[in-house]
Amino acid sequence: MSTITALETSDIRFPTSTMLDGSDAMNPDPDYSAAYLTIVTDSDDGLTGHGFVFTIGRGNDVQVAGIRALEGHLVGRDVEELLASMGATWRELVYDSQLRWLGPEKGVMHMAIGAVMNALWDLKAKRAGLPLWQLLARMSPEELVELVDFRYLTDAITPEEALQIFRAAVPGRAEREAQLFAAGYPAYTTTPGWLGYDDEKLARLCREAVADGFGQIKLKVGGDVDDDVRRLGIAREAVGPDIRIAVDANQRWDVAQAIEWMRHLAPFDIAWIEEPTNPDDVLGHAAIAVGVAPIPVATGEHGANRVMFKQFLQADALSVLQIDATRVAGVNENIAILLLAAKFGVRVCPHAGGVGLCEMVQHLSYFDFIALSGRRDDRMIEYVDHLHEHFAAPVDVHGGCYWPPLAPGSGAEMLASSRREFEFEAYA
Amino acid sequence: MSTITALETSDIRFPTSTMLDGSDAMNPDPDYSAAYLTIVTDSDDGLTGHGFVFTIGRGNDVQVAGIRALEGHLVGRDVEELLASMGATWRELVYDSQLRWLGPEKGVMHMAIGAVMNALWDLKAKRAGLPLWQLLARMSPEELVELVDFRYLTDAITPEEALQIFRAAVPGRAEREAQLFAAGYPAYTTTPGWLGYDDEKLARLCREAVADGFGQIKLKVGGDVDDDVRRLGIAREAVGPDIRIAVDANQRWDVAQAIEWMRHLAPFDIAWIEEPTNPDDVLGHAAIAVGVAPIPVATGEHGANRVMFKQFLQADALSVLQIDATRVAGVNENIAILLLAAKFGVRVCPHAGGVGLCEMVQHLSYFDFIALSGRRDDRMIEYVDHLHEHFAAPVDVHGGCYWPPLAPGSGAEMLASSRREFEFEAYA
Numbered sequence: 134m135s136t137i138t139a140l141e142t143s144d145i146r147f148p149t150s151t152m153l154d155g156s157d158a159m160n161p162d163p164d165y166s167a168a169y170l171t172i173v174t175d176s177d178d179g180l181t182g183h184g185f186v187f188t189i190g191r192g193n194d195v196q197v198a199g200i201r202a203l204e205g206h207l208v209g210r211d212v213e214e215l216l217a218s219m220g221a222t223w224r225e226l227v228y229d230s231q232l233r234w235l236g237p238e239k240g241v242m243h244m245a246i247g248a249v250m251n252a253l254w255d256l257k258a259k260r261a262g263l264p265l266w267q268l269l270a271r272m273s274p275e276e277l278v279e280l281v282d283f284r285y286l287t288d289a290i291t292p293e294e295a296l297q298i299f300r301a302a303v304p305g306r307a308e309r310e311a312q313l314f315a316a317g318y319p320a321y322t323t324t325p326g327w328l329g330y331d332d333e334k335l336a337r338l339c340r341e342a343v344a345d346g347f348g349q350i351k352l353k354v355g356g357d358v359d360d361d362v363r364r365l366g367i368a369r370e371a372v373g374p375d376i377r378i379a380v381d382a383n384q385r386w387d388v389a390q391a392i393e394w395m396r397h398l399a400p401f402d403i404a405w406i407e408e409p410t411n412p413d414d415v416l417g418h419a420a421i422a423v424g425v426a427p428i429p430v431a432t433g434e435h436g437a438n439r440v441m442f443k444q445f446l447q448a449d450a451l452s453v454l455q456i457d458a459t460r461v462a463g464v465n466e467n468i469a470i471l472l473l474a475a476k477f478g479v480r481v482c483p484h485a486g487g488v489g490l491c492e493m494v495q496h497l498s499y500f501d502f503i504a505l506s507g508r509r510d511d512r513m514i515e516y517v518d519h520l521h522e523h524f525a526a527p528v529d530v531h532g533g534c535y536w537p538p539l540a541p542g543s544g545a546e547m548l549a550s551s552r553r554e555f556e557f558e559a560y561a
Numbered sequence: 562m563s564t565i566t567a568l569e570t571s572d573i574r575f576p577t578s579t580m581l582d583g584s585d586a587m588n589p590d591p592d593y594s595a596a597y598l599t600i601v602t603d604s605d606d607g608l609t610g611h612g613f614v615f616t617i618g619r620g621n622d623v624q625v626a627g628i629r630a631l632e633g634h635l636v637g638r639d640v641e642e643l644l645a646s647m648g649a650t651w652r653e654l655v656y657d658s659q660l661r662w663l664g665p666e667k668g669v670m671h672m673a674i675g676a677v678m679n680a681l682w683d684l685k686a687k688r689a690g691l692p693l694w695q696l697l698a699r700m701s702p703e704e705l706v707e708l709v710d711f712r713y714l715t716d717a718i719t720p721e722e723a724l725q726i727f728r729a730a731v732p733g734r735a736e737r738e739a740q741l742f743a744a745g746y747p748a749y750t751t752t753p754g755w756l757g758y759d760d761e762k763l764a765r766l767c768r769e770a771v772a773d774g775f776g777q778i779k780l781k782v783g784g785d786v787d788d789d790v791r792r793l794g795i796a797r798e799a800v801g802p803d804i805r806i807a808v809d810a811n812q813r814w815d816v817a818q819a820i821e822w823m824r825h826l827a828p829f830d831i832a833w834i835e836e837p838t839n840p841d842d843v844l845g846h847a848a849i850a851v852g853v854a855p856i857p858v859a860t861g862e863h864g865a866n867r868v869m870f871k872q873f874l875q876a877d878a879l880s881v882l883q884i885d886a887t888r889v890a891g892v893n894e895n896i897a898i899l900l901l902a903a904k905f906g907v908r909v910c911p912h913a914g915g916v917g918l919c920e921m922v923q924h925l926s927y928f929d930f931i932a933l934s935g936r937r938d939d940r941m942i943e944y945v946d947h948l949h950e951h952f953a954a955p956v957d958v959h960g961g962c963y964w965p966p967l968a969p970g971s972g973a974e975m976l977a978s979s980r981r982e983f984e985f986e987a988y989a
Contacts, residue, residue: 231619240668
């Protein structure tokens with residue numbers, strides 16, 4: 134038996150705004166940040182569990198305070214017990230009624246629970262000596278169903294249906310794992326398309342993306358329609374007709390405006406329009422989906438919880454579902470969302486980038502491919518080439534694909550040296 | 562000219578869980594709390610602006626951290642400028658893109674903005690020497706429209722439509738104010754119905770509610786259906802056939818379960834079913850509304866923002882809209898929600914209770930009656946008889962009605978002695 138002895142937190146901020154990396158129509162000057170936590174135990178194995186919430190600067194301290202508020206659920210607790218019943222652990226944190234009032238199940242407190250759950254998953258995977266994706270992909274259908282809380286979901290998917298989905302994917306697990314090692318998992322790149330880049334840099338980065346083997350790029354739009362048309366023209370010319378180009382409005386528009394704006398961009402053969410409006414607006418997205426058809430609508434990186442994703446699927450409000458590793462309450466809730474996507478037959482193309490999101494979310498896609506949807510052909514994971522050097526197990530992306538890591542853990546662990554260097558109070 | 566010199570915050574918690582006041586099916590042991598702030602200026606008038614977020618205990622410190630994160634937008638700023646353009650001030654806070662990432666527009670950071678906006682409104686009303694409701698009800702339609710951010714709302718209501726609604730209510734403002742002074746504003750009471758009370762206390766409090774002149778009471782339900790049937794029987798017998806009884810499930814059910822459970826409660830002539838399921842579930846509420854008809858569905862106290870309320874109205878998912886003074890981003894956003902309710906012709910019956918919510922939300926109902934919907938006949942404000950003694954201007958509720966305060970301000974100011982006594986670190 135071992136016990137959690139400490140919840141160590143830190144406020145880590147990278148000064149990315151100085152380079153305009155990550156600039157879009159709603160977020161002109163992000164400082165990519167992590168409200169970071171390490172779970173320390175008294176076990177002889179010396180293993181620690183790492184997790185974080187990705188933020189873009191100011192307020193990262195509030196997110197750290199949210200994580201600290203969960204200390205009472207962790208410190209002094211039996212590690213084996215918490216890790217043996219991750220579904221029960223999730224419910225204990227999410228249904229702390231006093232903390233739940235601060236959402237409920239959304240915003241700072243819900244993301245804090247995500248960071249803690251992800252850190253526990255990191256620890257569990259390290260104890261098993263496996264990367265998280267393999268740990269999950271080797272669990273039985275019954276164990277996987279136990280991880281998911283079906284409260285508020287049963288009008289869309291029941292535990293019995295979930296069990297059938299997992300069971301249907303048992304045959305072929307080994308084959309798909311082998312395919313993953315042999316061929317990787319498709320990636321697309323957002324690196325060329327930040328709004329703050331000039332036209333020359335845009336064209337150069339587009340050409341580099343093609344040379345690097347990516348089959349899809351993504352451009353930020355929504356600042357000015359004439360600029361968007363010009364930039365799309367440059368990008369389309371640079372990549373040629375066979376590379377897909379998605380666009381991302383980062384919530385900039387109202388419903389009618391989204392439909393009108395996209396009329397101007399449609400001639401450039403758009404792979405999807407991402408976050409056209411407010412991420413809470415299920416009905417707005419449904420109206421936009423009709424209005425911009427056949428261009429697919431993509432959203433999810435700001436989807437607050439499984440109840441929101443359920444409704445987007447029920448309302449045909451998205452056709453590309455973009456899970457995020459640190460927005461909802463961790464691995465468990467993302468499995469619920471992946472199940473909903475499978476039930477509704479919608480493809481999942483995770484949001485990544487930021488800091489550490491690529492390292493983390495790839496595990497969920499590999500798990501989905503091997504043990505849940507069984508699909509990879511219609512999916513890809515976002516890739517941005519920032520800040521990977523700060524992680525203990527940086528992603529391996531080459532030839533336009535992610536390649537599965539073998540290092541034990543969830544991918545969340547940031548190098549101690551980077552954590553020290555970019556600790557906010559240290560460089561402020 | 563004067564300047565904001567300090568943002569003083571405190572973590573105030575009342576140990577209400579020891580009495581089971583406020584216990585319901587999702588919140589068994591709330592400690593009614595306030596993440597409290599005072600805006601201090603260097604003006605000779607000595608006036609301060611007070612606001613808070615209501616929480617139920619743990620995590621109140623996280624909410625205080627959220628408020629503190631807004632200090633940079635306030636301290637050192639010109640007071641007259643902030644107060645003169647409250648619409649612009651709201652947009653500055655809500656569209657701080659780095660802080661917005663933590664929601665967006667939901668949870669801890671959004672409620673923090675609400676507390677700050679409400680404190681600025683308190684200061685503005687005190688400077689005007691008016692209670693907030695009168696300050697608002699005397700503004701011109703043009704000034705009122707300026708307070709509202711229509712981003713994400715224009716598919717449901719435009720600024721032009723809002724202007725028409727306000728203009729239509731200009732005739733009769735003085736008459737309705739006189740009616741308010743003469744006859745008050747209807748209240749209903751939740752005091753009898755907490756789940757933690759025994760049957761004898763329930764019956765006694767029901768009889769007292771009738772004797773006190775209330776036309777409606779509300780009971781918490783959702784723990785156990787047999788208990789609910791028994792308690793409703795006791796309540797119906799105690800109040801007689803002419804007093805309305807609403808029930809509140811506090812988000813306990815899934816969709817099918819809500820419809821089935823309400824089949825058992827329907828014989829008791831139910832005024833409304835409140836929060837039958839997760840507050841994010843627009844489509845779930847719409848399905849429940851059909852399934853429990855003709856019993857009205859009520860919700861809103863956990864409605865995260867105007868975009869959620871817009872959808873509930875678009876989807877016919879509620880027929881009683883329950884605004885809350887401290888859940889959304891303050892007075893401005895509640896005016897947006899009141900406009901949506903007027904546009905869709907839905908009645909507004911505010912959530913109150915907690916700590917200080919009665920003192921605050923009454924101002925919005927009076928304003929709505931005088932200068933927006935013009936309606937009072939189909940509406941009432943929740944009332945719970947807890948913790949009013951801690952406020953500088955406690956509510957006056959008698960004869961089953963709220964009576965409008967004349968003290969300048971928003972009602973949020975808690976007595977300094979109470980703030981000291983219940984400061985969390987002080988009594989911990």
